Amino acid sequence: MAKPLAVVLASGGMDSCVSVAMAREEFDLALLHLNYGQRTESRELRSFNDLAGFYRVERSMVISLEHLVRIGGSSLTDASIAVTPADLRNAGIPSSYVPFRNANMLSIAVSWAEVLGAEAIVIGAVEEDSSGYPDCRREFYEAFNAVIKAGTKPTTSITIRTPVIGMSKEEIVRRGMALGAPFHLTWSCYKRGDVACGECDSCALRLRGFQRAGFDDPIPYLVRPAYADR
Amino acid sequence: MAKPLAVVLASGGMDSCVSVAMAREEFDLALLHLNYGQRTESRELRSFNDLAGFYRVERSMVISLEHLVRIGGSSLTDASIAVTPADLRNAGIPSSYVPFRNANMLSIAVSWAEVLGAEAIVIGAVEEDSSGYPDCRREFYEAFNAVIKAGTKPTTSITIRTPVIGMSKEEIVRRGMALGAPFHLTWSCYKRGDVACGECDSCALRLRGFQRAGFDDPIPYLVRPAYADR
Numbered sequence: 001m002a003k004p005l006a007v008v009l010a011s012g013g014m015d016s017c018v019s020v021a022m023a024r025e026e027f028d029l030a031l032l033h034l035n036y037g038q039r040t041e042s043r044e045l046r047s048f049n050d051l052a053g054f055y056r057v058e059r060s061m062v063i064s065l066e067h068l069v070r071i072g073g074s075s076l077t078d079a080s081i082a083v084t085p086a087d088l089r090n091a092g093i094p095s096s097y098v099p100f101r102n103a104n105m106l107s108i109a110v111s112w113a114e115v116l117g118a119e120a121i122v123i124g125a126v127e128e129d130s131s132g133y134p135d136c137r138r139e140f141y142e143a144f145n146a147v148i149k150a151g152t153k154p155t156t157s158i159t160i161r162t163p164v165i166g167m168s169k170e171e172i173v174r175r176g177m178a179l180g181a182p183f184h185l186t187w188s189c190y191k192r193g194d195v196a197c198g199e200c201d202s203c204a205l206r207l208r209g210f211q212r213a214g215f216d217d218p219i220p221y222l223v224r225p226a227y228a229d230r
Numbered sequence: 231m232a233k234p235l236a237v238v239l240a241s242g243g244m245d246s247c248v249s250v251a252m253a254r255e256e257f258d259l260a261l262l263h264l265n266y267g268q269r270t271e272s273r274e275l276r277s278f279n280d281l282a283g284f285y286r287v288e289r290s291m292v293i294s295l296e297h298l299v300r301i302g303g304s305s306l307t308d309a310s311i312a313v314t315p316a317d318l319r320n321a322g323i324p325s326s327y328v329p330f331r332n333a334n335m336l337s338i339a340v341s342w343a344e345v346l347g348a349e350a351i352v353i354g355a356v357e358e359d360s361s362g363y364p365d366c367r368r369e370f371y372e373a374f375n376a377v378i379k380a381g382t383k384p385t386t387s388i389t390i391r392t393p394v395i396g397m398s399k400e401e402i403v404r405r406g407m408a409l410g411a412p413f414h415l416t417w418s419c420y421k422r423g424d425v426a427c428g429e430c431d432s433c434a435l436r437l438r439g440f441q442r443a444g445f446d447d448p449i450p451y452l453v454r455p456a457y458a459d460r
Contacts, residue, residue: 015275032304061301063297063300064297065349067291067293067294067338068341070282070291070293071291071338071341071342072345072426073344077363086395099340099341099344099382099383100337100341100344100346100378100381101341102381103333103337103340103377103381104334104337104338104341106337107330107333107334107336107337108334109329110329111298111329111330111331112301114329114330115301115329134380134381134382134383134384135381135382137380139380140377140380140381142380143376143377143380143381144377144381145378146373146376146377147292147333147370147373147374147376148330150364150367150369150370150372150373150402151332151364151365151370151373151374152329152330152331152364152365153364154364161418162333170234180401199234204460209362221428
């Protein structure tokens with residue numbers, strides 16, 4: 001029997017890569033990549049395409065949300081706002097927060113899922129490591145599920161799955177390694193597209209995860225600080 | 231003292247026109263128009279710009295959601311799906327339903343509102359006349375308010391206002407007439423961009439509203455059936 005279909009949001013980073021690896025155990029996949037004008041978009045898109053190729057996914061779509069650049073308000077999309085250096089103990093909202101980004105992404109995913117007849121939307125949000133982003137928390141996804149129920153056809157049933165939301169980066173690395181996830185194809189750096197900087201929030205969280213899990217991160221870094229003891 | 235700011239979604243139709251007229255009593259306005267590849271987009275955009283000019287609105291933004299065309303699934307955006315003829319007694323989902331369209335629109339409005347520091351988002355959804363669209367119902371907007379609360383910064387407070395949601399088209403006409411709303415600048419037809427067809431769902435609802443309210447609709451129609459007794 002055919003598996004049910006899921007739309008998986010895939011950025012090209014390690015969390016969505018492992019989410020894809022987990023989702024394919026249960027679902028046929030349709031991969032969705034959203035370009036929202038982030039500095040490293042072209043590198044992330046390459047990772048997305050590599051991931052789709054690695055898993056031989058037949059349905060994939062790349063959609064541009066360039067209006068989020070025009071709206072502004074984030075260091076990820078606005079070159080005039082500095083990328084905050086990594087401070088993994090800081091509980092505030094990072095400068096890389098893109099206002100309401102995940103709702104924009106989920107809305108598109110739901111539109112596509114409703115047309116495809118998909119049952120699930122999978123997103124690799126991580127609550128612990130991204131606690132500064134309000135739209136990475138469980139309560140946000142629970143609230144969004146209620147919006148999907150209220151805002152789609154009565155015959156439509158789509159729920160959001162967040163397979164890695166409760167995991168630490170260390171656990172995500174371990175799970176991905178166990179599933180043979182292609183970490184070597186992924187990209188996480190917020191700052192550079194050629195060689196990962198090793199020092200932005202995203203690099204620091206990733207490197208710390210690999211270090212704590214006891215694996216070498218297979219991608220190259222400009223500098224590779226030790227974060228595991230922080 | 232300056233009024234608080236609201237982002238108002240304005241399609242160029244009569245419901246959003248009257249919503250703008252109502253919102254400006256309480257708020258300074260930022261007008262947002264979303265192009266989602268509907269057949270009559272260029273005509274609607276003209277109405278939007280005319281409306282912004284009429285009310286001398288200083289902040290306006292036009293954003294393209296052309297991915298909704300690529301995703302498909304609606305007669306509004308997919309030329310291969312026929313526009314259902316008007317049947318005002320039919321409670322089903324019309325062919326013009328764009329999957330999860332209003333969630334896509336609201337997500338953008340929230341992103342912009344958070345950057346601008348706006349307190350409200352105003353949308354001219356009408357529950358009664360649009361009961362076939364799941365994302366025009368009160369419960370959808372209530373659920374979306376919970377998503378906004380969960381998915382924005384703790385210091386952000388934005389709520390959705392739906393000033394005409396409980397009104398009939400007849401009441402919307404009366405209210406708009408009382409406020410001097412520029413109905414002559416608006417466009418509602420789903421089918422044509424030169425002269426309103428008079429026969430699609432949207433034209434039928436509009437004409438019936440004007441007829442019941444006892445006013446002449448100031449825009450030209452190809453045919454102008456009597457709907458008031460249906």
